[in-house]
Amino acid sequence: MSSADAVTREAAWLSDYNPADSLPALHTALGGPFDVVQAYLPRTPAQRRTQLYVLRRQLREERTAHVRRMARHLFELRIIWPASSPTGSSEDPQQALDTAVGLVLERIGGLMLDKTHGGRFLSVAENPPEVTVDYTDPEPGLRDRADLRCTITYWADDTEING
Template sequence: MPGISDAIKREAAWLTSSGDGLPALLQADGGPFKVVQARMPRTPPTRAAGLYLLPGNYTDDRWANQRKLATYSFRAAIYWPLGTTTVTANIAELEQDALDDAIGLVVERVRGLLGDHTHGGRFLAVAEAPARTEITVHYMPVENTAVDGLLRADVMWQAQDEAFI
């Protein structure tokens, strides 16, 4: 049965894919992020917009005699340095808008394609199964940017894998 490490890699592959009708997230493909990867590196780039896919909770739920439903929670930690998109007098406001736009693209990619909520067959369902349908965005206080020049947000969702035992 696949574990959380495998699930993180499968979902990161979905987030870095492009050309499928959904928004690209990597700058190399026309998206807003210079870095989109599974796990947080020891020293992330300090002046580059980055999305780091991290694990949340994991649940292994038996729902029939020979079946379990593995549920993975994902957290996309988003780091958005001021000056990522522009340098003007009202940079903070413009960067907050740019971050909102980037998060909108992440949410759209997580929602997936119309009629396919498996992220290309990588999972049984993503942000779709009963009681696990939400995609949550949590913004860190903007006031902290005065100290470190960095906007932060987390996007959270879940995916399921069915396992036979």
């Protein structure tokens, strides 16, 4: 594994689904709330689609011993959610976004006693043990019939390497 593919590995975890593990699906093709779940932000995001993009905000290489080092990634999940509703309600899309964020948080939390995201990392959201969700003000998106947005940030520790 290389730190260069960390964003892709995390997007694969978020896209993955196994009904036996009790973690929620995130992609609509598997019964989840997001039409798009992918690594990196495209030049032109889809219109009127529920979208989740995995980005890396920071990469740190920490020396853990004389000849050992570990990459630490600060991931940002950027969520874009249409502000429209078939009923015309402004509350419905806000509640739907909150529900989707809850599912993402479950997925980030991972399996009981396994915080490696299926062996993709040494640990995720454990050092520091926090996940932050920041919502933008919904008023402009609702007024302009555009999108609601939020970001979710958390750290992932990669496997240690010699170097």
